[in-house]
Amino acid sequence: MAGATSILYLFAVAIVGQALTPSTFLTTVDQKRLTNVFKAAQPYTDAASAHYSILGLKLLGSPVANAKETCKTVTSLVRPDDVASLYHASAAAAALGNCKVTAAGAEALLGEAIKDTAPVVDIFQAFFALKNLGLKVDNAKVGTALTEAVKKDDTPLSYGYAFLVAAELPNENKMFDSIEDIIAQADEVDDKYLQFEGGLYVTSLIIDGAYKLAEKAKKAPTLSADKVMKFANYFLSRKHVHQLRAACQFVSVSKTLTDNKYHIPVAVTLASPVAVSQTSSVVQVRVTNLMGGSLGDLTVTADSARHLGDEAIVLSKKPFTASKTDSSLYELNFMQTKPARGFYKLTISVVPKKADSRLIGTTGAEVEVKVTTQVSVENVEVGVADKDQTTAARTTKPQRQDQIQHPNKAANAFEADYHQKIVMKFQLKEKVSGKPLSAHQTFVKMTNQKTQQEIIFVAETSGDSYKFDLDVGARASDFGHQSGKYSMELVVGDAVVENPFSWTMADVNLAFPEKTAEKKSGESPYTKKPEIKHVFREAEKRPPAVVSMTFTALVFLPALILLFLWMQIGANISNFPMSMSAIGFHLCLGGVFALYYCYWTHLTMFDTLRYLGLISIPLFIFGNRLLSSIAARRKGEK
Numbered sequence: 001m002a003g004a005t006s007i008l009y010l011f012a013v014a015i016v017g018q019a020l021t022p023s024t025f026l027t028t029v030d031q032k033r034l035t036n037v038f039k040a041a042q043p044y045t046d047a048a049s050a051h052y053s054i055l056g057l058k059l060l061g062s063p064v065a066n067a068k069e070t071c072k073t074v075t076s077l078v079r080p081d082d083v084a085s086l087y088h089a090s091a092a093a094a095a096l097g098n099c100k101v102t103a104a105g106a107e108a109l110l111g112e113a114i115k116d117t118a119p120v121v122d123i124f125q126a127f128f129a130l131k132n133l134g135l136k137v138d139n140a141k142v143g144t145a146l147t148e149a150v151k152k153d154d155t156p157l158s159y160g161y162a163f164l165v166a167a168e169l170p171n172e173n174k175m176f177d178s179i180e181d182i183i184a185q186a187d188e189v190d191d192k193y194l195q196f197e198g199g200l201y202v203t204s205l206i207i208d209g210a211y212k213l214a215e216k217a218k219k220a221p222t223l224s225a226d227k228v229m230k231f232a233n234y235f236l237s238r239k240h241v242h243q244l245r246a247a248c249q250f251v252s253v254s255k256t257l258t259d260n261k262y263h264i265p266v267a268v269t270l271a272s273p274v275a276v277s278q279t280s281s282v283v284q285v286r287v288t289n290l291m292g293g294s295l296g297d298l299t300v301t302a303d304s305a306r307h308l309g310d311e312a313i314v315l316s317k318k319p320f321t322a323s324k325t326d327s328s329l330y331e332l333n334f335m336q337t338k339p340a341r342g343f344y345k346l347t348i349s350v351v352p353k354k355a356d357s358r359l360i361g362t363t364g365a366e367v368e369v370k371v372t373t374q375v376s377v378e379n380v381e382v383g384v385a386d387k388d389q390t391t392a393a394r395t396t397k398p399q400r401q402d403q404i405q406h407p408n409k410a411a412n413a414f415e416a417d418y419h420q421k422i423v424m425k426f427q428l429k430e431k432v433s434g435k436p437l438s439a440h441q442t443f444v445k446m447t448n449q450k451t452q453q454e455i456i457f458v459a460e461t462s463g464d465s466y467k468f469d470l471d472v473g474a475r476a477s478d479f480g481h482q483s484g485k486y487s488m489e490l491v492v493g494d495a496v497v498e499n500p501f502s503w504t505m506a507d508v509n510l511a512f513p514e515k516t517a518e519k520k521s522g523e524s525p526y527t528k529k530p531e532i533k534h535v536f537r538e539a540e541k542r543p544p545a546v547v548s549m550t551f552t553a554l555v556f557l558p559a560l561i562l563l564f565l566w567m568q569i570g571a572n573i574s575n576f577p578m579s580m581s582a583i584g585f586h587l588c589l590g591g592v593f594a595l596y597y598c599y600w601t602h603l604t605m606f607d608t609l610r611y612l613g614l615i616s617i618p619l620f621i622f623g624n625r626l627l628s629s630i631a632a633r634r635k636g637e638k
Contacts, residue, residue, distance in 0.1 A: 019347075020192065020229035021365035024236050025267040025292045026254060033240070035062045037247050044070075047077045047088035052248040055095040059251045064096060071099035078103055083113045087125035090132030107135045114141055116148040123149055124161040131168065139169050147174065156182050156196045156206055163209025167216045179210045180222035186231075193237065194230035200238045201246040204253035207231055211256050211263075220262040225360040232257060232265040232290060232361075258289040264358045265290060268348055268365035271329055277372045277498055278432065281335035285320065285367060287350055288328050297322075297353040300330040308343040308368075320348075334369065341373045341430070341437075341496045372498040374431040375439070377406045377490070379465070381425040382506055384416045387471065410506035413485065417511035418473030424505075427465045428492065436464040439494040444468050446479075446508070447487045455479055459490075476512040483511045577633075581625035588619035 026034075038057045044050035050073065057064055064070055074092045079085040080103035093099040106129070113126035123145055130137045142165065150162050159175075159182045166175035186194045186203075196203045214221040223231075235254060241247045257265055272284035287298055300320040304313050315337045320330035334344075346369065350362040382404060404410050416422055424444070428437045442459040455478050459468045486508050493500035542548075576582065592615055599608040 019364045019366040021361035022267040047085050051088040051092040052244045054092045056248040058095045087129040090129050094132045120149045120158040120161045157202045160205035160209050163213045167212040176217045193234040195234045204249040208253040228263045229361050254290050258291045266361045270367040275372045283332045283334045294328045299351045303347045305344045305346045314339045339371050343370045372496050374498045376431045379427045380404045413507035415509045418513045422470040424468040441493040443491040445489040449485045481512045581622045584622035585626045591615050
């Protein structure tokens, strides 16, 4: 029944998506780093830096050194004619406490800044400057101006400022209804984060203002628990911020999400090392709010632990035990279930012993651990064999007198030349269970003892064993043909191997063949090479000129005979039409034959085709007219 419940739970998680419960929080290291960010702004050169620095330190509970001197610095930075300067200086003074900022004409200046046509940020700064300075505020005027201002500028940032102002007004609940519409404009990233355009400062300002306005209205903000968790994940993903204004607002919203009446995200973090083994079998998780504070007495349960390789469930509904020394720390002896080596994802749920509806993200929290094991190398065989395998390999086995057993080294060195090969076989097994193990990194390293040159090879799996064959002759180039004594080391490592090792197994004397063509030492491969000169074959001896002339005469002899016979018979050329088309056709036809002759003697194919294209146009026109005239004449004779 428990197994079926676990399967259904995992199926539900797969449908909903990845876990939204934060797996980190603002640790003491994070808070110290942020404190240093705020302190780095000193000495202050402008009111804005002083404001964000002093307020950030106050939110983190870190006192400001030399408060009186800091107060004098803040008052000296005030520009009485600038609304932003008055706001930042008054906010810094309020955060310091026992510090008062005075500016002549400030009340009139700030009052005039609150108007219907003013930007929302000006109304925000003027309103809080009046409050910080202890001056009179016309709340009705502020409410009216704020309503008109957000109509003209309805960006999320403007509403963030408006939420913070509305949270301080006595009867301003109209802005509360806008929270849902503004939250809907947030962008979702990777189904895990929600953020607004503008980054960390804008997003934290809006969420901070929304919760403060909800507290004023005494109504829960219209944010679903999933959206709150996605905003919290986004804030924590930006906890390494170094920009002063964004860092201050980030700390402010983090404190708001740890202390409000409606939503408090739960962070479940792995507090122990990720590796779990027989010697370190306890998994510790820390359950806190975003600032690392305790959430009181809780019941923490490991709903399931799933192997990330074969998806096997190794435990279900296993309760954690509360630590006696830390109220936020919970422990589980993970090795009691005897899990196989590998990576596991624990799904954790949290239930407060005293009901608290504010806690969200109490189910589906995930942490990853890995179960490691110690490995041993056994059944080691190292030897030398001939390439053709006709000679049995000369090996050293653990069963023999000269055995190789980890971590010992072979007593005698092996000898191998380029007609032979080095052969090695071994097995990796878990020390506790004795089961065969396959490691991700299994190398054989050969090191020249003289030059310290290292050549690394991969040992291949063969069933439950590993094998390594080194063909000395074929691998000579890898060694640079450097014969000599080499140390042979076996290197084994894996993410789940608790005792990775590098074992010097033996010394091997390798004899390589000499290089066929040695390069000069120190010669650069980019130097100029000698010129390559081609030698062509000498032309064959030509026949005598008499033979060539005789052959030519014989070629033209049929044409001469034809002309002679025409003269004897009496050829009739009177019918030759003496027209332009007839003369042009025969001239073009003769030009084609002349072009063929030129092609045989000196023209290229492309030149010949170009000239032939030019001659073929008049040849076609003259030929067409000549044939048409002959056909017409014959028709007339009939």
